[in-house]
Amino acid sequence: MVVRQTTCVRRLAQGCRSTQMGFWRFLANKRVTLDRVIEDWSTPTQGACAGRHVLAIQDTSEIKFATTKENRRGLGKVKKGTGHGVLLHPMLAVDADSGIVLGLAGGRAWTRSGAVTTPHSARQLADKESVRWVQTAEQAKQTLANARLITVIDDREGDIYAHWALTPAPNVHLITRLMNDHAVLEGGTVRTALAHQPVRDTARIELRDRADRPARTAQLSLRFTTLSLKRPKNTPDKDLSDSVPVHVVEVVEPHPPAGAEPLHWILLTTHAVNSLADAWQIVQWYRRRWIIEQFFRTLKRQGLRIEDSELATAERLLKLVAIAAKAAVIVMQLVQARDGHDDQPASLVFSPHEIKVLDILNSRLQGKTPRQRNPHPHHTMAAAAWVIAKLGGWHVYETKPPGPITFFNGLTYFRALAQGYALNDL
Structure with missing residues (x-):
């Protein structure tokens, strides 16, 4: 896949019928399980992370495959029900100082089996898709056991109370962008508490080019404080701690260009934030999250084109996605290695x-x-x-x-x- 920039089995086989059949038999083999393929993701990562501060960046991407009404290929709904495909939730291990990709630290891939009738608020964490944020972080603790420090980084979807209550450990920290305006012990919510904080500093940062936003320089204002999140009253998971202390860092663009959406991040973290340098460091580490977006682009349209696969069954497509995820990481590592900023073997x-x-x-x-x-x-x-x-x-x-x-x-x-x-x- 890395060499030929494709996941199409026919193109991988380069016209050789026996090679093509070998690939198909491998994907159809019951002894080749999805769990075992994903377990193999982290084998080279374990040694690469030794002694480093590792950013363990996780996110979910929906991978849509072409289907018809008569043949869904065994795939469940994605894209808010408008398509069918696979969900991939990987965790990338990235050196905190250099931004070098060290490998995959864990994750999962699945397809939905049907509609869930039990309301979300009535289900235990183990019965929700959101458990992936906690479970993948637990995988990372094993894979990255030789790391000096681990910082798990999530986007807004990972902002669930159970994650805050269960993931942090003496050498495991968490940075997540606020989605839920948590109630806090100090009174009110995270947002209302921040509103009472003065602006502590300003700085200019470069925003990268994205599909929905051209590159630009943004002038940001910064605030930070310390709060304690309260356990939600309606959670069925009553074994979680009553509260979790967090540090909160907010950066906002008060004067964006005309027609541009202002940048506004509220970042929660278990790292200590006692100074301006600490606060800007949290922002810098969170900015590394864009690396996993590069990973998804490498896997999809701008690289291996995984969504073009014509394999007939969900079982084989899931294995192919898991194999392609490892190939996408290798492509990224080779491109990064050109600068020689890290002596990975x-x-x-x-x-x-x-x-x-x-x-x-x-x-x-x-x-x-x-x-x-x-x-x-x-x-x-x-x-x-x-x-x-x-x-x-x-x-x-x-x-x-x-x-x-x-x-x-x-x-x-x-x-x-x-x-x-x-x-x-x-």
Whole structure:
């Protein structure tokens, strides 16, 4: 998938009928379970996170597949009931300082089986889809056990009281954007308590280009305070603590450009916020959440095009989505590695045989001048990315760094060379 930039089984097989049948048999094999594929996501991540402060960023994406009224392919409803497909909830492990993607730390994939008749407020947490926020955080505690510190980051959907009550631990913190205006022990709600706080600071930040918003510089005002969330009165989960202390950081754009929606984030966190530096650090860590949006784009239209798959059953589509999720992470790691900001080992992506081929190519692709030589440490992802970029047509004297297309082209060439080298050993 990484090399051929597709999840289409026919294109992956490149016209070879036996290879195509092998892929189909693998996806149909009852011993190849969705749980086992997802369990394998985190195998390389466990070593990569050692000693780091890791941002464990989670979110949900709806993956819509083409269906007809006569053939839903066993898929449940997504897109507010207007389509059918799979829900994917991954957690990315990201280095807090560099923003480097370390791998997947956990998650789940599922399709809805039908309408739920019991009201949401009457169901226990374990019977709600929202339990995924808590369960995935628990997976991360195991996967990232060797990390120095873990900060779980969610968008507004993850703002549920049970998450605040159950997830934090001595080395596990939480940052979530406010969705529910929680009642607080201090009286009133989070929003009313913030309204009484003075503006503490202002700063300009760069907002990235998005489908619904062009890039721009935003002038933000900042407030922060400390509050205690009260357990909701109507929750059926009575075993949760009566209250949870949190720190609250608000940034708002008071004067957005004409016609633009102002940026307004209210961030709740278990990290201590005792100074302006602490507050802006929370904002900076939350801004890393955009990396998981990049992941979804890599998985969908701007990369592997998972929604184009024509597999006939939900069971096989779920496995394919889980496999493609790991492939999307590898693509992101290779693109990030080009800058050499992190010394992750090449073994995160490449097999021992492929690393041997990379060594041979590395010695042959280097020139005589310092600029023409691979500047990165031996057997790192950055060194491998330099080789792959060279194979894809990138020249060291180009002012722009190699992009995803260059890497895809380089990987295609590299795969052919690695296969040829393997055949030479037969």
